[in-house]
Amino acid sequence: MPIALLTLLKLVLLALLYLFLVQAIRAVTADLYGPRRRPSSPRPAVAGSSSKRSNRRPPRELVVHPPDGRPSVIPLRDEAVTLGRSERMTVTLDDVYVSDEHAIVAPNGDGWVVRDLGSTNGTYLNGAKVSQATPVAAGDQVRIGKTRVEVRR
Structure with a gap:
């Protein structure tokens, strides 16, 4: 050759x-x-709410999409929904990136807020890290570990 x-x-x-x-x-x-x-429409994750968000009706349910399982629907009533790996949580998540007591979705006036409970890996709302109680509306996406939680009306 x-x-x-x-x-x-x-x-x-x-x-x-x-x-x-x-x-x-x-x-x-x-x-x-x-x-x-790439975020389709970036929304800031701050405590103040925009006028566009305040005109919308509050969400009625959460759809939990675990990384390796079937989605489950959690109705939003008058009480808070806690998410984490612990059996004491309202929604128990089988995800190694989720803390025992990771996040809470709670009623706040006429709407709902999401708050991180001091988790190791953080809670994200529409791609932005949640550092305080942040309003959520229908269509928002909350990420907890590798689990995605969709907020629906």
Whole structure:
């Protein structure tokens, strides 16, 4: 075989090896941090509510989407809904990234708020970390560990 052909084959093999490494790093990163998503309409997670949000009717249910299971519907009544791994919680989540007492969705006036209960990995509302009681409305997405909680009317 000519030396030029062997050199070309070595370069192709090296390029394929680098492509494999890049894909392996992407797969590990996606597994650790979740897939990258672009927010469709960013909403700030602050205690104040916008006039658009205050005109909407309060939510009536939560739909819990566990990472490896079937979604379950939790009706919102007059009492708070607690979420975590502990059996004492209203909703027990089987997710290693969820704390025993992770978050609470509670009535607040004519609406509902979500609050983190000092969890290790945090609670996220529409992609923004929740640091205080934050109003939620129908259509909002709450992430607790790898579990997604959809707020519905």
